[in-house]
Amino acid sequence: MMDLVNKAKWDAWSALGSLPKETARENYVDLVSSLSAASEPPSPAKPAADGEQAGGDLVVTSENHITTITFNRPAKKNAITTQMYQDIMLALQAASKDDSVLTVLTGNGEYYCSGNDLTNFTDIPPEGPEEKARTNAILLREFVDCFIDFPKPLVAVVNGPAVGISVTLLGLFDLVYASDRATFHTPFGPLGLSPEGCSSYTFPKMMGPSKLSRTKVGSRAGEGGCQSQATVSLQGRGLGQLVFLKAAEMLIFGRKLTAQEACAQGLVTEVFPDSTFQKEVWTRLRAYTKLPPNAVRTSREVMRSKGRERLHAVNAEECGALQQRWLSEECTSAVVRFLSRRGKL
Ligand SMILES: CCCCCC/C=C/C(=O)SCCNC(=O)CCNC(=O)[C@H](O)C(C)(C)COP(=O)(O)OP(=O)(O)OC[C@H]1O[C@@H](n2cnc3c(N)ncnc32)[C@H](O)[C@@H]1OP(=O)(O)O
Numbered sequence: 001m002m003d004l005v006n007k008a009k010w011d012a013w014s015a016l017g018s019l020p021k022e023t024a025r026e027n028y029v030d031l032v033s034s035l036s037a038a039s040e041p042p043s044p045a046k047p048a049a050d051g052e053q054a055g056g057d058l059v060v061t062s063e064n065h066i067t068t069i070t071f072n073r074p075a076k077k078n079a080i081t082t083q084m085y086q087d088i089m090l091a092l093q094a095a096s097k098d099d100s101v102l103t104v105l106t107g108n109g110e111y112y113c114s115g116n117d118l119t120n121f122t123d124i125p126p127e128g129p130e131e132k133a134r135t136n137a138i139l140l141r142e143f144v145d146c147f148i149d150f151p152k153p154l155v156a157v158v159n160g161p162a163v164g165i166s167v168t169l170l171g172l173f174d175l176v177y178a179s180d181r182a183t184f185h186t187p188f189g190p191l192g193l194s195p196e197g198c199s200s201y202t203f204p205k206m207m208g209p210s211k212l213s214r215t216k217v218g219s220r221a222g223e224g225g226c227q228s229q230a231t232v233s234l235q236g237r238g239l240g241q242l243v244f245l246k247a248a249e250m251l252i253f254g255r256k257l258t259a260q261e262a263c264a265q266g267l268v269t270e271v272f273p274d275s276t277f278q279k280e281v282w283t284r285l286r287a288y289t290k291l292p293p294n295a296v297r298t299s300r301e302v303m304r305s306k307g308r309e310r311l312h313a314v315n316a317e318e319c320g321a322l323q324q325r326w327l328s329e330e331c332t333s334a335v336v337r338f339l340s341r342r343g344k345l
Pocket of ligand 1: 075076077079080082085114115116117118119120136137139140163164165166187191193196338
């Protein structure tokens with residue numbers, strides 16, 4: 001009775017009764033064929049091909065215990081429309097309750113995401129621009145709150161250049177895997193804007209001294225670290241000053257970082273050669289989904305719970321500042337310049 005394996009074999013054999021040997025052999029071959037097909041690693045969730053609108057501007061798939069939210073506006077560099085903000089929140093709410101272990105954000109086409117769609121500012125309601133700024137501030141605050149409160153590991157698969165809010169939100173992610181063709185740009189200064197996505201808090205915090213001192217100069221991408229050629233001059237500067245300087249260079253002065261530089265600053269977890277990026281990243285993510293899901297969720301919760309109240313307060317402050325920035329002449333003239341450069345106005 002205690003030899004559970006052989007007992008299971010006996011029970012299975014005796015349950016077949018008087019099944020003819022040939023039939024049993026055929027059933028066995030069918031079973032093995034079906035098992036080998038199921039064990040084939042499924043290809044990574046592929047977003048809709050360029051130009052297809054499958055699922056519209058956002059494609060949400062859920063397979064292999066991974067929910068993937070794909071920006072799908074390649075013709076517009078995956079700029080985020082007002083509707084996409086709503087759809088991403090719905091996708092995150094669904095993912096928080098489904099059987100997925102990880103939630104991934106990625107882009108279809110050459111860009112990861114070019115940030116807020118600047119035409120979002122052109123549809124002014126009859127109540128005027130103040131009302132538009134007020135409703136945008138509410139939408140942005142709810143959107144970022146969704147990421148702050150999301151209960152499962154968030155992964156960014158940064159397949160190409162990332163701009164604006166798609167960069168600032170990365171401080172709320174658990175893993176940021178970047179192709180070596182990705183860049184990270186937060187042009188808030190030139191746009192007359194200010195930081196969002198809690199980046200005014202997470203970026204100075206994350207670009208901490210330990211990461212700078214551990215920068216591996218010249219290491220190969222994909223070896224579990226940054227392939228960084230960035231040399232960091234520490235002469236005469238306290239690390240604290242350098243940390244703020246790096247975050248300020250991005251958020252105030254709009255410096256664009258390469259994937260390697262972003263990794264050296266702690267914004268990116270790991271950089272991969274573009275040629276092997278998708279295969280390496282999805283193989284790794286599928287392996288992560290084999291971990292005990294409740295342990296994963298508990299570990300993430302104890303890591304994230306302590307900071308949530310502060311992040312909500314930072315988000316509220318950033319949205320309040322942006323509500324004013326959107327009404328400023330600096331911002332409106334920058335948006336007009338962008339949209340009129342191709343005769344969009
Ligand atoms: C509810 C409100 C929430 C607000 C949240 C706060 C968020 C703030 C931000 O995200 S700030 C950052 C906003 N993004 C930008 O400023 C980027 C603007 N785009 C560009 O600078 C360039 O397009 C580029 C550098 C991304 C790519 O340049 P290039 O390679 O030359 O391509 P094109 O410029 O020809 O772009 C192709 C096509 O896409 C349109 N497009 C690209 N990005 C945006 C965008 N962010 N908003 C609107 N449209 C965009 C571009 O106009 C072209 O359209 P066309 O082919 O001319 O129809």
